[in-house]
Amino acid sequence: MHRTYSMRQSRAPTASQIETPPPPSSSTKHGRLFGRSNFGHNFRSKAAGAFGPDLAKKLTQLVKMEKNVMRTMELVGRERMEVAQQLSLWGEGCDDDVSDVTDKLGVLIYEIGELEDQFVDRYDQYRVTIKSIRNIEASVQPSRDRKQKITDQIAQLKYKDPNSPRIVVLEQELVRAEAESLVAEAQLSNITREKLKAAFTYQFDALREHCEKMAIIAGFGSHLLELVDDTPVTPGESRPAYDGYEASKAIIQDCEDALTNWVQSKATVKASLSTRARTLSQRRKNKMGNGEGHDLSQQDNAMPGERDSWVPASQHGEYENEDEDEDDEEMESSRGRESTSFNKEATTA
Template sequence: MSSLRGIQQPELSKKLYKLIKTENHQVSAYETASRESQSVASQLSEWGETQDDAVSDISDKLGVLLAEIAEQEDLFAQHLEDSRGVLKQIRNTESSVQPTRNHKTKIQDEIQKLKYKEPTSPKLVTLEQELVRAEAQSLVAEAQLTNVTRQKFKEAYDLHTAAIIERAEKQIMLAQQARRLVNLLDDTPTVPGEERAPFENSEAAREVLNDAEAGLRNYSPSIEPIHSAAGRLGVNAMPGSIEQEAAQPRIMQQAEEIVQSPQQQETVGRGGQVPYYSTSETTYVAA
């Protein structure tokens, strides 16, 4: 079923659709890694219960730290899903732009066919007027696409890279505490019949867990902020309404210049207001 949805995707959005779908598998893999790692941590604690007091205490607390490290994988997967959701907004905009491109291409094909069959047909003027309007709509749609793409690309990979840093820093911090914990276990060899000294590091082991908990509670990511100038964009991924209205004549003029060629004798008529396509209400099947 998912492969069928991929086939139905507009050509413009197929590659991003594939990327988003692959990321879905990636998210699932991290979630699985988290569950498996938590299971390993739990089994370590259970095994430790069969050992002497020192190994039992250390393995139990080590299991707690390893479980917390595993939890970071699950949190990372959630952040990746958030980033993936932002990329979907680019994909949806790509999908909404494709019909505009197709419409313009269809009119161009009709004009070429008519010029070949009936070069003096009065319908050519009408088609050329339609082509100017289609070109103007295409200019708007393409501008919206590039605005959305740049804004959401930065937003998505702001989330993605920040999640990588947070996961790495927290896991490093927890792993360092785990190494402190392991270091409390005395592995001095004994000879047969010799008894080991009682474990005297229980308090130090508890302190390691307390330090780890405090570290997570007080954690602050050390990341360089990613800046954005997209705050000026309106709801339709274009600058404010005043700027949109002022741009209308320029858009139509540019569309005429694109459509006209030196060989054309007819003056292409101007159309009305150029519609701005919604970039927020269009919905598509999620990958």
């Protein structure tokens, strides 16, 4: 038997990791307030958006929901690893060919679990980038509130005391507030577009790598199944002695080599646009003028500067303590609806 054989005897960096350094570990893998239960998932979904500025509430809910998605994927990866080990244990008591093949299948399934764990780390880069948009939205809200507050004060004074000298002062403050708000809104618009494209580039690149590697493992798993002799036998008849140990080991080695050498530039699956889509894309590009439009025909290419390296979470602004703040919010919310209502009333006052 070859029970000691595993997919990776040494964890040398793969070609994909050399081409694109892996991201830091996902923020969902530590600092959990409610552990791994469904209670935490349900609570986050319902409480999302209950805190913070109104402008950022919808995106806050999206970020919370993505955290649930990531923790679910993390759980699936762990469960898959346990399934792989159990499959190998079950095969020990079977015939030689079934025992050897199930052991090697367990190796492949365990590798799938590890790929899913790596995918969570890459997926977190998408979530962190979306989070940075939310932070900008939250920073813009005060300028909106200040402008609205001054506008309300002017309207109130004009109604109560149209000749009040304070109206002139407030109108000057309103001009300054509108200028500040204009700058903040422009910054929000620019950063939203930049970060949205970057975020989903992270997600789609991670999905492409994950799915292609899964397809590689599935293909070699099919080759392993060919080593199982499924020819029916009559009672009392014995099967030929199994001699596929070296073959199964070679298949596993080939699978490891395929996974190690996979790079984004050699991805098999390509998204090809139809003639109509290319025509519409080119038309839009021409309308933009100067050849600087968004040409969808080049959508398979990586965004300039986005695939050079994974961005550390600390570079996304207000992120380092973000999850701790969210857990603090969850803890405060768990104290009951009465304290939440009290806090809202106090804030309004």
